[in-house]
Amino acid sequence: MATLKATVTIAGGGLAGLSLAAGLRLRGVPVKVHEAGSYPRHRVCGEFISGAAPATLEALGIADAFADALPRRSLIWLSEGKLVHCDDLPEPALGISRYRLDARLRERVTELGGEVIEHSRQVREPLEGLVWTAGRIPAKSRWIGLKCHFRDLAMKADLEMHLGSNGYAGLAGVEDGRVNVCGLFKVDRALRGSGSELLLSYLEQGGNDVLAKRLRGAVVDEDSFAAVAGFSLGRQPELPGLCVLGDAESMIPPFTGNGMSMAFQAAELALEPLEEWSKGFLDWDDCRAAIRSALHRRFRRRLNAAQALHPVLMYGSGRHLVKSLGRARLLPFRPLLSLVR
Numbered sequence: 224m225a226t227l228k229a230t231v232t233i234a235g236g237g238l239a240g241l242s243l244a245a246g247l248r249l250r251g252v253p254v255k256v257h258e259a260g261s262y263p264r265h266r267v268c269g270e271f272i273s274g275a276a277p278a279t280l281e282a283l284g285i286a287d288a289f290a291d292a293l294p295r296r297s298l299i300w301l302s303e304g305k306l307v308h309c310d311d312l313p314e315p316a317l318g319i320s321r322y323r324l325d326a327r328l329r330e331r332v333t334e335l336g337g338e339v340i341e342h343s344r345q346v347r348e349p350l351e352g353l354v355w356t357a358g359r360i361p362a363k364s365r366w367i368g369l370k371c372h373f374r375d376l377a378m379k380a381d382l383e384m385h386l387g388s389n390g391y392a393g394l395a396g397v398e399d400g401r402v403n404v405c406g407l408f409k410v411d412r413a414l415r416g417s418g419s420e421l422l423l424s425y426l427e428q429g430g431n432d433v434l435a436k437r438l439r440g441a442v443v444d445e446d447s448f449a450a451v452a453g454f455s456l457g458r459q460p461e462l463p464g465l466c467v468l469g470d471a472e473s474m475i476p477p478f479t480g481n482g483m484s485m486a487f488q489a490a491e492l493a494l495e496p497l498e499e500w501s502k503g504f505l506d507w508d509d510c511r512a513a514i515r516s517a518l519h520r521r522f523r524r525r526l527n528a529a530q531a532l533h534p535v536l537m538y539g540s541g542r543h544l545v546k547s548l549g550r551a552r553l554l555p556f557r558p559l560l561s562l563v564r
């Protein structure tokens with residue numbers, strides 16, 4: 224006789240929530256996902272997925288969603304237009320828009336028999352059986368994230384990373400000949416403009432006017448523009464008793480291109496404890512504690528390293544160091560990359 228299983232309720236249908244739901248359905252666990260928004264939807268994200276192992280995507284039952292993602296290998300780093308470093312990634316990254324990816328994962332959850340309820344905003348409170356995957360916790364901060372797709376833009380490498388005096392922006396190809404341009408900048412309320420013009424203003428302000436000019440010569444998709452502000456990087460404030468995954472637990476600085484992979488890895492780590500709870504073999508507090516300590520073990524080192532490197536990229540003296548090391552061909556790119564994986 225089949226055992227009666229308890230339903231796992233997931234608040235937040237982004238990458239962590241949807242991949243968790245798919246992985247749990249593969250194991251026969253009933254799931255209900257509440258998503259505040261709807262699909263498809265453009266999101267602020269570099270859309271460059273680096274560090275997601277095929278085995279993780281398989282364990283979550285979502286590998287097919289990446290079948291046509293673009294393999295991204297070559298990269299260049301520039302500082303205010305000047306080349307600092309060029310390299311190849313040891314393992315190819317994947318380029319796919321969030322517009323496409325989130326919608327595909329939502330489909331996958333439904334296909335596997337999970338329930339996804341759109342326009343359903345949940346309250347952040349600790350409840351048995353509730354997993355909070357609703358993304359970054361609102362906080363006062365100095366960062367703004369901006370993104371927009373462009374077409375007819377010739378790329379110099381699969382990933383272009385442009386450092387500026389006010390932040391950085393990544394360019395990565397996604398589907399349909401689009402290039403996603405996504406930046407993290409220090410907020411400047413004096414900068415005006417809406418949509419892609421605001422993104423271009425931030426690039427120009429940071430000394431990336433050559434890039435801004437290149438983008439002005441390309442075709443912009445204004446509907447793809449998205450912006451986000453009011454978030455802090457690193458570990459997010461905790462709510463005692465709440466089971467948390469993904470950006471809601473900790474937000475790795477975006478230059479790593481690793482946040483999405485972390486969302487998948489976190490979901491994978493949570494599968495077993497949640498399945499055990501659902502079958503009645505583990506009580507909720509033990510399940511939560513098992514997930515929490517697995518996340519800490521897996522992510523502590525890379526979060527600490529990324530948090531330490533973030534100011535190096537964001538402040539003048541750090542960028543100067545990066546430029547000097549780059550010119551002397553002494554930038555330890557691969558060792559640094561392995562620290563944030």
Ligand SMILES: Cc1cc2nc3c(=O)[nH]c(=O)nc-3n(C[C@H](O)[C@H](O)[C@H](O)COP(=O)(O)OP(=O)(O)OC[C@H]3O[C@@H](n4cnc5c(N)ncnc54)[C@H](O)[C@@H]3O)c2cc1C
Pocket residue numbers: 234235236237238239240257258259260267268269270271272273343344345346347356357358359368369393405406407451468469470471475477479480481482483484486
């Ligand atoms: C500027 C920038 C660039 C980035 N670039 C990259 C990159 O190139 N590569 C990479 O790997 N990562 C990147 N990231 C990080 C990556 O986007 C995140 O790590 C990833 O989206 C985390 O997934 P998540 O599911 O935890 O959160 P999200 O994807 O944010 O999903 C959370 C979901 O919860 C929903 N929600 C919110 N509140 C509620 C509520 N109360 N009830 C129900 N639902 C709710 C939201 O609508 C959303 O759909 C970047 C981030 C930023 C800010």
